[in-house]
Amino acid sequence: MMVCPAGKNSPNSSLPLKDASQGDTVKLMDIRGGARLQHRLAEMGLTPGTEFKVVSNSRSGPCVVLVKGTRMMIGRGMIDRVFVVRV
Numbered sequence: 001m002m003v004c005p006a007g008k009n010s011p012n013s014s015l016p017l018k019d020a021s022q023g024d025t026v027k028l029m030d031i032r033g034g035a036r037l038q039h040r041l042a043e044m045g046l047t048p049g050t051e052f053k054v055v056s057n058s059r060s061g062p063c064v065v066l067v068k069g070t071r072m073m074i075g076r077g078m079i080d081r082v083f084v085v086r087v
Helices: 035-043
Strands: 025-031 051-056 063-067 070-074 082-086
Touching: 025 035
Parallel strands: none
Antiparallel strands: 025 051, 025 082, 051 063, 063 070
């Protein structure tokens, strides 16, 4: 497993999920939203520390991710608030 050379607390170490590319494997670092958003993503298996693969992420429509063997769609409004690092 690679560690981000910038370090966990570096301002450049994470990016919004909307900026991840198709095929990237990423690790969820932060959810910058309220309790409802955090709860909704947790129900989908997305909690800080979870690694998952970006299957599709076009500039329109939902982002498709593969989490623990299950494909899920995450709406554009949500992926603006989900911050990840590439692994």
